[in-house]
Amino acid sequence: MSPVFNTLALSCILCFSTVCLVLTDLAAATYACTNLTATLGTKNVLESGAQYSITANGTWSLFNSLDQPTCIVYPASTAHVQTAMTAIYETGSKYAVIAGGHSGMVGYNSITNGVLISFEMMQNVSYDASLDLVTVQPGVHWGNAINYLQSFGVAVLGGRAADVGxxxxxGGGISFLAPEYGWSADSLKEADVVLVDGSLITATATNQYHDLFRALKGGVNRFGIVTRYVLYPVHTGTAADKNWYSGLIVVVPGSLSAAVSNASAAFVRENIDPKASMMVIMNTLNLTAPDANIAYLFYHGASLPESIFGAFFSLPSTFRSLSPLSYADIAAIVDGSARGNGQQFGAAAFLGDEATFLEGYNHLVNFTTHYESQFAASFMVISPVPRSQWTVGKARGGNAIGDHECGHDFYPLYAAGVLAVLDDVSAGFDLLLSQVQTNSGLPLFINECDVSQNVFSTYPGYSTLKRTYAKYDPTRFVFLPSFVPLLTLYSSFSVRNTVGPVGL
Ligand SMILES: Cc1cc2nc3c(=O)[nH]c(=O)nc-3n(C[C@H](O)[C@H](O)[C@H](O)COP(=O)(O)OP(=O)(O)OC[C@H]3O[C@@H](n4cnc5c(N)ncnc54)[C@H](O)[C@@H]3O)c2cc1C
Structure with missing residues (x-):
């Protein structure tokens, strides 16, 4: 089967105007939506109404809620996703996929004049004790999965915020368990994947689709739509098993930001114990806020070793909460469900000393204070990725990401009422990304990156990734602008699967 670039599209192309282009995207989407409503019914396909509005406006970043899809498909099964992709492929409609809705890439999980596939009706989690495997549908949020699984004494490697999907x-996935158990993606044993033409395959580390299996782990939405994840769990214990000393929060005022940054740098450089983990969040705009700096410290054991966490302990704090906790307790500490502001991610990956960390922090402070009126807050998050994290996954088929040492992630949170990133601010953000230290050879962590960062090209297996992409999407459906004959004119105008990293 091949995409039909129908005569309606061609007649619009003859107009050679932006208006025609928009109409043509809309026409293709309308055609797909009409087809899908007839096939799947009005329970699974909505073009308006309360539920439509909740989904379309429910993205974590307000910027993505500004897109309003022509229709939203709510698949209840893999077969429904196949039906949806078949219709999208045949009509040449643009489309987007949304799971937990937490992407900070503008336009990555939303679409205008296209079909949005939302996984709200696919939220099952199950645990098979005899196989010791967890099966997760794509609509699940990690907090719910971990809550459900704790009664079995197991957990999945999600993230550090409960609401994320x-x-x-x-994109890889970093949890507090990552240093000991690897990237979240590396807990994948098997995935059902609907390819762009609607066909279904099951990929594992060892079957004929092992190349796709590897590409999925870092390739995000470019290789197909995953409808079932089979995951290796971690035996974390039940809610009664307080196996971690953690959940603690050290809060210090912004005047001590340099000290916080230095403590983080020392941890990243010196810690080799995979049972130890941490995440530091520094607010780079509201420096006098009482919670300007927060350090989340985490240890798989009965206490936080002074030898690892001592630099954090010595920081003056306005609030501390340190105690033995279960993994379910820890997974509930950061909720991350707040909505209502435009958000933007950006990230750097680097190896560095204290000065490197501080330099990144200062660049972000300069950026946010320069455009202060635009922002409600802005955060720098320090996430160490120790060697142990990426070695674990090698035994499970590896991933597309490869080596990585530490990330500075940036989260500018735009002020209420800011509905778009001004050109000036965008230029400032580009400058910031060019200023922060990204050591050559280190891959970027796509979950935290901006759309402008050419993430795939930083992966060590970039050329393999391109070959894998060409194999599973031979017509380049995901990337082609809707109007093939005008590819050269409009190749930067849009790609069919929303926006996002290109380069495949
Ligand atoms: C508050 C907050 C906390 C975070 N904490 C962490 C953290 O601790 N660790 C970490 O690693 N990351 C973290 N992130 C980043 C997060 O991992 C990424 O934003 C991730 O993309 C979110 O996944 P989602 O399903 O919630 O988002 P969505 O926006 O729904 O999906 C993200 C991307 O994946 C695509 N996609 C989703 N499901 C499928 C599917 N089934 N098939 C194909 N493509 C699909 C979407 O189209 C979209 O492009 C955090 C983000 C936020 C906002």
């Missing part, structure tokens, strides 16, 4: 797996 399964898209995290496809």
């Amino acid at each position: 399964t898209g995290l797996l496809l």
